[in-house]
Amino acid sequence: MSEARTNATPTAPTAPLTTPSVTTLPDTASWHDGVVAAVTEGARFAGLYADRDRLIAVLDGDHGFELIETTIERDADGTASYPSLSNEVPPAFWYERAAYDLSGLIPTGHPRPDPLLLPLHPGSDRPAPGAPVTDLGALIVSADTDAPGPVDLRGHGLLTLMFGPVRSGVSESIEFLIETPGEDIPHLNIRPHFKHRGIAKRFEALAPQDAVLVAERVEGIASVAHALAFSHAVESAAGTRVPPRARLLRVVYAELERIANHLECAMRLSDAAGLSVAIARFAWHKELVMRTMSTLTGSRFGRGAVIPGGVRAPRVDPVVAFDADWSRLRNRILDDRRRVMRTSSFLDRLRGTGVLDADYARRWALVGPIGRASAHAVDARWQHPYDGYRSLPLPAEPALDTDGDARARLRVRWQEVDTSFDLIERAVVALDQIEDSRWSGDRPVTVPDGPALGVAEGPQGEVLYSVRFEGGVIARCLARSPALHDLVAFHDAFHTDVFTDFAFIEASFGLSYAGVAM
Amino acid sequence: MAWAPHGLANGTVTTKWPRRPDAYFDDFPASVEVVVPEDAAPAADAAVLAAANACPTRAIAVEAGEVSLDRGRCILCGRCTRLAPETFRFEPGSATASLGREGLIVGAHEENDEALQRLRADLKARVRHLGRSVHIRHVDAGSDGSDEWELQALSSPVYDIHRLGIFFTASPRHADILMVTGIGTDGMAGPLRRTLDGMPEPIVVMAVGTDAVSGGLVGGGYTDGIGIAPRLASGGRGVDVWVPGSPASPFSVLHGILLALGRVDESGLRTRRGGRA
Numbered sequence: 001m002s003e004a005r006t007n008a009t010p011t012a013p014t015a016p017l018t019t020p021s022v023t024t025l026p027d028t029a030s031w032h033d034g035v036v037a038a039v040t041e042g043a044r045f046a047g048l049y050a051d052r053d054r055l056i057a058v059l060d061g062d063h064g065f066e067l068i069e070t071t072i073e074r075d076a077d078g079t080a081s082y083p084s085l086s087n088e089v090p091p092a093f094w095y096e097r098a099a100y101d102l103s104g105l106i107p108t109g110h111p112r113p114d115p116l117l118l119p120l121h122p123g124s125d126r127p128a129p130g131a132p133v134t135d136l137g138a139l140i141v142s143a144d145t146d147a148p149g150p151v152d153l154r155g156h157g158l159l160t161l162m163f164g165p166v167r168s169g170v171s172e173s174i175e176f177l178i179e180t181p182g183e184d185i186p187h188l189n190i191r192p193h194f195k196h197r198g199i200a201k202r203f204e205a206l207a208p209q210d211a212v213l214v215a216e217r218v219e220g221i222a223s224v225a226h227a228l229a230f231s232h233a234v235e236s237a238a239g240t241r242v243p244p245r246a247r248l249l250r251v252v253y254a255e256l257e258r259i260a261n262h263l264e265c266a267m268r269l270s271d272a273a274g275l276s277v278a279i280a281r282f283a284w285h286k287e288l289v290m291r292t293m294s295t296l297t298g299s300r301f302g303r304g305a306v307i308p309g310g311v312r313a314p315r316v317d318p319v320v321a322f323d324a325d326w327s328r329l330r331n332r333i334l335d336d337r338r339r340v341m342r343t344s345s346f347l348d349r350l351r352g353t354g355v356l357d358a359d360y361a362r363r364w365a366l367v368g369p370i371g372r373a374s375a376h377a378v379d380a381r382w383q384h385p386y387d388g389y390r391s392l393p394l395p396a397e398p399a400l401d402t403d404g405d406a407r408a409r410l411r412v413r414w415q416e417v418d419t420s421f422d423l424i425e426r427a428v429v430a431l432d433q434i435e436d437s438r439w440s441g442d443r444p445v446t447v448p449d450g451p452a453l454g455v456a457e458g459p460q461g462e463v464l465y466s467v468r469f470e471g472g473v474i475a476r477c478l479a480r481s482p483a484l485h486d487l488v489a490f491h492d493a494f495h496t497d498v499f500t501d502f503a504f505i506e507a508s509f510g511l512s513y514a515g516v517a518m
Numbered sequence: 519m520a521w522a523p524h525g526l527a528n529g530t531v532t533t534k535w536p537r538r539p540d541a542y543f544d545d546f547p548a549s550v551e552v553v554v555p556e557d558a559a560p561a562a563d564a565a566v567l568a569a570a571n572a573c574p575t576r577a578i579a580v581e582a583g584e585v586s587l588d589r590g591r592c593i594l595c596g597r598c599t600r601l602a603p604e605t606f607r608f609e610p611g612s613a614t615a616s617l618g619r620e621g622l623i624v625g626a627h628e629e630n631d632e633a634l635q636r637l638r639a640d641l642k643a644r645v646r647h648l649g650r651s652v653h654i655r656h657v658d659a660g661s662d663g664s665d666e667w668e669l670q671a672l673s674s675p676v677y678d679i680h681r682l683g684i685f686f687t688a689s690p691r692h693a694d695i696l697m698v699t700g701i702g703t704d705g706m707a708g709p710l711r712r713t714l715d716g717m718p719e720p721i722v723v724m725a726v727g728t729d730a731v732s733g734g735l736v737g738g739g740y741t742d743g744i745g746i747a748p749r750l751a752s753g754g755r756g757v758d759v760w761v762p763g764s765p766a767s768p769f770s771v772l773h774g775i776l777l778a779l780g781r782v783d784e785s786g787l788r789t790r791r792g793g794r795a
C-alpha cells in the first residue's frame with residue numbers, strides 16, 4: 001500500500017489557501033515583462049483573464065498563488081491592447097484569445113489572434129465579464145455559427161476533414177478541422193465555441209451559496225471538484241473553518257468522482273480499440289460508482305453535496321454505503337485493469353501514441369493526468385493540500401510517468417484509482433471516529449470585498465477559481481477548468497501519428513468540452 | 519489475455535425494467551413533489567414563500583395562495599425541501615418524462631387532460647410506422663457534459679437499451695428520434711437546424727435534461743440559451759417528450775424514450791403496445 005506522507009509537502013501552508021498575493025504593475029509593458037520574468041524563474045502559469053480593463057495573470061510560485069495585474073488604458077478610439085505573452089509564455093495562447101473574445105483586449109503580436117470562444121457578428125457587444133450589467137436581457141451577443149472554420153494550410157493534395165460539431169454517437173459538440181496530406185496529421189484546428197454558454201457572466205451578482213450551483217455546472221462531469229475549488233475561494237475569503245467530518249466527506253466525494261472519470265477514460269480507450277467486453281465491464285463499474293455517489297448525495301454527480309462552509313449531511317451513513325459490495329467492486333476493477341493492461345492489441349495502439357514530452361509539458365504548464373504522464377508533477381492535493389487531504393496519508397508524490405503517451409496517461413489514471421480507493425477507505429474509517437457531529441459551520445458564510453482564490457484537484461486536473469467579491473456577491477469569477485488549460489496541447493499531440501490515432505489521443509486526454517467552451 | 523470468456527460473468531447486471539420493477543428506478547430521487555394536504559390547496563405560508571424566493575431557477579410559483587413547481591426548471595438543489603419540508607419533498611421514482619411541457623408543472627395546476635390526449639394521439643400516429651428497432655440521433659446544444667454521460671450509460675450492460683431494440687445512430691438519415699441536450703446555445707443553432715433538416719419523417723424530438731427543457735440554471739445569459747424549444751421552433755418543429763433532471767438520469771431518459779414509443783405510460787407502467795416489446 002502507499003507510503004505515508006513524509007516531508008513531501010515542504011511548502012504546505014498552515015491554512016489551505018490564503019488570499020492570493022496581488023502585484024499591480026503600472027503599465028502593460030511592465031506587466032508583460034513581470035509575468036515573463038516570474039515564469040522564467042519557475043512560477044507555473046495557471047491562467048489569464050480580464051476583469052473589465054484589468055488584465056490579470058494567475059501564477060503559482062514559491063509562495064503560493066499570485067495575481068499579477070495591470071490596468072489597460074484605452075486609446076482615443078476605445079481600443080485596448082497589450083503586448084501578447086504567448087510568444088514567451090506558450091500556455092497564454094488560448095487565454096489571450098478568450099480574453100479578446102469576452103473583453104475585447106487585443107494581444108499585440110499574438111501568433112494567431114483568431115476568435116476562440118465567441119466569434120461575434122460584426123457590431124455585437126462583448127460580454128465584458130466584471131463590468132456590471134444593468135439589463136442582462138439586453139446583452140444578447142451573437143455567435144456567427146455558419147462561417148466555415150479558418151483553413152490555415154492550403155496546397156496541393158491537402159485534404160480538410162471536419163469533425164463535428166455534431167459527431168457520431170453520443171458526444172459533446174466541438175469541431176476539429178484536420179488538414180492532412182494523406183495519412184499524417186500536420187495540422188489540427190480546434191473550434192470549441194459552438195457550446196459557449198457564457199459561464200463567466202452567469203456567476204456575476206450571485207451570492208456564494210447560489211454561485212456554487214453554477215460552479216457545479218461549468219464541467220458537469222467534475223461537479224464536486226468545481227464546487228470544492230469555488231468553496232475554497234469563499235472559505236479563504238470569509239475565514240470559514242470547515243468542520244472535520246465535512247473535510248473527510250469532501251475527500252470521499254472527490255475521489256468517487258475521480259474513479260468514475262478514470263473509468264470513463266478506460267472505457268473510451270477500449271471503445272477506440274474495439275474491445276467490446278472491456279467497454280461493457282468498465283461501463284458497469286462506472287455505473288456502480290455513480291450509484292454509490294447517488295446513495296450518499298441523491299445525485300449521481302454529487303451535486304448539491306458540497307457547500308461553502310462544509311457539506312450537506314449525507315443521505316446514508318458512509319459506513320453503510322461502503323460495504324462489502326464496495327470492496328468487491330474494487331477487486332473487479334483491479335482485475336479488469338490488469339487484463340486490459342496485458343491486452344497487447346490494446347497496448348500497441350496506446351504505446352507511442354499522442355506523445356507530449358516532459359519539456360513540452362513543463363513549458364505549456366500542463367495540469368492533471370496529461371501533465372503528470374509527461375513528468376509534470378502538478379497536483380493540488382500535494383502542492384496545496386486542502387480538506388481531508390491534509391490529514392489523510394497520501395503517497396509520497398502524485399502518480400507520475402515519463403513516457404508522455406496515451407498509455408502513460410492511462411497508467412497514471414490507474415495509479416490514481418488505487419490512491420482514490422485507499423483515500424475513501426481511510427476517510428470513511430476516520431469519519432466514524434470524529435465526535436464533532438457538524439457537517440457545516442454554524443455561521444452563515446459572509447465574504448468581504450476583494451479577491452479570493454481556490455483550487456481543487458479534479459479528475460482532469462487543477463480546477464481554479466479566481467473571484468472578486470463586492471458587496472457580498474460575485475463581481476467577477478474566473479472558473480478555470482483543466483480542460484481549457486490542457487486541450488490546447490491536443491494541437492501538438494499528432495506529430496507523426498496516423499489519422500486513426502485520433503480517437504485514442506482524444507480518449508487519453510479525457511477532457512470535458514463544456515469546460516473548454518465555457 | 520482473452521476477454522471473450524470473461525464477459526460479464528458476475529451474475530445478471532442488466533435491469534429488467536420495464537418488464538419487472540427495478541429498485542434503482544423506483545428509489546432514485548428524480549423529482550421534487552408538491553405535497554397537497556387533504557381537502558386543501560398547498561398552503562402558501564411563510565416557509566413556502568421563502569422557498570419560492572430562494573429557488574435558484576424560479577421554479578416555484580405562488581399565485582393566489584396556491585403553489586406550483588415547474589420540474590422543467592427545477593435543478594433538484596433541494597433548497598425548497600429544506601426551507602418548507604411540509605410542502606416540498608424529494609419524490610423517489612424515475613418516471614419523470616412528460617409528453618407536454620405543461621405536464622412538468624406539479625402542485626396547484628390544472629392539468630389539461632384534453633391537450634394531453636391530443637399530444638398522445640398525435641405521437642401515436644407518428645410512431646405507428648416505426649419498426650421494432652428504433653434509432654436515436656443525439657445532438658449536444660450546450661450541455662455541461664453530464665447529460666452525455668447519462669445517455670452513454672444507456673448502452674452499458676446495466677441499462678442495455680439494445681435489448682429493447684433501441685440504438686444510437688451516427689447518421690441523422692437513419693434516425694427516428696432526435697434527442698437534444700444542453701441549453702440551446704446560439705452557436706449550436708445552425709448545426710442543430712442542419713441535423714433536423716437531414717432527418718426523415720416521422721420523427722420524435724426529445725428535450726433531455728432541465729437545461730434542454732428551459733435553460734436550467736446556466737441558460738438565459740447572453741448566448742440566449744433558454745432551452746431547445748425556441749431553437750427548434752424556428753425550424754418548424756416542436757418538442758414531443760420532455761425529460762427533466764439536472765442531468766436527467768439514465769432511467770428517466772429511458773422512461774422518456776419508451777413513453778414516446780407508447781410502450782410505457784407517464785407513471786412508467788407498461789402499456790399494451792409495450793407488452794410485446
Ligand code: SF4
Pocket residue numbers: 550569572573574575576577578587591592593594595596597598599606
Ligand atoms: S429543488 Fe428545485 S424547486 Fe426546489 S429550490 Fe431547488 S431548483 Fe427550486
